[in-house]
Amino acid sequence: MTIGRRRLLGLGLGALGAAALAGCAPPGANQVNTAPVIPAAAPGEKITLTYWAWLKDLQKVCDIWNARNPNVQVEAVFSLGGANGGYQKMYSALAAGGGPDLAQVELRTVPEFMLVDGLVDLSRYGAKQYASRYDEAAWGQVSFNGGVFAIPQDTGPMGWYYQPAVLEKVGGKPPTTWDEWAQLAQELHAKDPDVYLESFSVADSSPFISYAAQAGAKWFTPTDNGWLVNLTDDASLMVARFFDKAVDNKWVQTAYDAYSPGWTAAAGNGQIAALTGASWGDALVETIGTGSGKWKVAPMPKWSSGFGSTALGGSSAAVLANSKHPKEAMDFAVWMTTSREGVDAMIKYCGIGWSPARDYIGAQRQQPSDFFSGQNYNTEVFVPAAKQQPTDWKWWPITQRTINALSDQFRRKLTAGQSFVDSLHITQKTTVDTLRQIGLTVQEAK
């Protein structure tokens, strides 16, 4: 028995040793972007790339490429959507030294993957020559430290979806400024207390961040001395005060978020009149069973400063650090996101958001829509919106954490009456603290 116990102890110590060793190689220590560039596959060599993404029917898009490129076959593997499990799986695969060649990574998550050294700097493989093919705003969100860390795949320029018949109750028309929007929200709710102009999310602060960016906020700025963090610039505080007022006066519905089951039901029976939403929101608005022909789209309202539109959501095709063929993976991603057949297939099969290709929105999106009252809303509203997105907005290495922290503070609006302005100040502090805890260089504005 003594031997057995010793053996068991030995096993335990072995495991402890392994753990200690694992502890010595933290995520991000293997520096893929200082290793030598991996040469392109030799002519005639057959390779297979894998692409983890949560786009449906992505394989059909890959098949078009595969038919043209017998030597570079791409295989699509379905992965859960982003933070719902997809990233968790990708991070684990990266940490284990494996993973796919390409992965779908949201634009706002690109810096988080850079934090674990998970992405290949594609500028080392010639990505910069393709910059002119993409919307400036989208390209800006994948460029850091002079490198290019992903290929933009879809974006979400914002517009204003509305039901003309519901606005008609107060003789309203689409607001061109946020002040008009507030006026309209107030009148609608005063006329019928069951009707709200829009839902405002206190559970997900990302729409708020988009509105602040539209007003000209810049939360993170890369400088030579690390990140300059400023969640409380004038534009952000102005937007926070605006929505404080809207929620305090009950001009907006806060019980459910846009696109949730409760929202869909309310929008269907006219209790929600409108939605400030990204271009990809069209597919979700179309799930309102009784909505066909009742909706239209207008440009989103504007602040007194800043930009004509803004972006919500959007993702990229990123080449992950353990790819054996980064050059070919990048070539595929560029074909998929900028060639006419690639963009059309991505829209037809995968229903992607707005194509970041600078001069092609996709054939299907040039057609008028029956659901949206026969309006040709994509060319009418979203083409100009895509050109009016903030171009210098940068996401940061702990985006998800900041968004969650801000969302958690926002919820206190309902539970404790805490203002959005206070939430921004608190989140500024927690964000800076967290960045310092994980060892990054930060400076606070002012």
Add this chain to the structure above:
Amino acid sequence: MTATETVAAERASAPAPVRPRRRRKFLGAPWILLAPFLALFVLTVLAPVILAVAQSFTRINRAGMFGEKGVTSSFAGFDNFTQALTNSNFIQAIGRVLLFGVVQVPVMTVFATVLALLLESASARWPAFFRAAYFLPYGIPGVIATILWSFLYVPGLSPLVDAGKLVGLDIDFLGPNTVLWSIANIVTWTYTGYNMLIVIAQLKSIPSDIYEAARMDGASPLRIATSIQLPLIRPALVLSLVFSIIGTLQLFVEPQVLHTVSPAIVSEYTPNLSAYTNAFAYNDYGIASAEAVIIAVAAFVLSFGFLAWTNRKGRS
């Protein structure tokens, strides 16, 4: 293992055997038979636990904007634990599950006991059918159960909310003050039958002559329940309470699923959700491991504290 055995065998066949041969063989067999279990146990339980404890004492340092100028890890002492315990979200999460446990565990245990006593009483009709029916919710995975219940909670879909409106009641199952109890309802619905079964198993082990003697003395069914059955099922109740305490601390699935329909559920709603969020959404394994260790220690202390308390009470 084989190497040592060969050596042992050689030694045994040597002219002057050190130990009797039979004893060596006798010792090897159980280990070989245990090996498949031990291998999996070490790989999937012991090693992760040790890794988590090691990680809870580790800190990662980065240089530059993304760590592009170098990444190292170092011993953090109790820093991760301090950070976890000063994280107000984590503290609130602990408070939340404690409140949940104080209310939900007793309610569920009372339900389970009453159901068990009713089904085991002499006048019960179709006890086998009802036993299966009450146990059925336990067979439904937590995710599915929560999705099913969410259809009864979400305004606009829920017939309960609609019915409430008809009589002038504005019910909000998913609001900041109510959603915890909506979760408690799902958990109670799922686990009452399971705990009932533990109690029934104990009830069945009560010898029938005790009942006979009680009935001879003219005891009513209620008297039998309070004077015979309840004292004798005490061990089962203690067991079910300990399981429930551990289960409460590990609350994860229900809030994680309801999160999509209830704005009131924050990203670190329960301690386990907090550890999950830190590890997999934030890639901060140090804090996550520290939180996991804290949860494990808390479950250990609460369970054993409760056992010690009931034992002391039992003796006095």
